[in-house]
Amino acid sequence: MGANTLTIAGARDALRRGELSAVDLTMACLTAIDAGDGLNAFVHKTPDIALDQARAADVRIAA
Structure with a gap:
């Protein structure tokens, strides 16, 4: 199962277990978003902000 197909609970558990x-989860989701870009499901994408927030989350998780 790919990271972008995990349930919220599954992603939480995988993050907690290390x-x-x-960042990996965010990258997987951003890749999936780009793969479906023709659907126009997102009006405005902010991958830089998403990755900044993911890095900050990794720091908090590691603490």
């Missing part, structure tokens, strides 16, 4: 980083 099996997945927030």
Whole structure:
């Protein structure tokens, strides 16, 4: 199962166990968003902000 197909609970558990980083999860989701770009599901994407927030989350998780 890919990181972008996990349930919220599954992602939380993988993050807590250290099996997945927030950056990895975010990158997987951003890749999936780009793959479906033709659907126009997102009006405005902010991958830089998402990755900044993921890095900050990884720091908090590691603390």
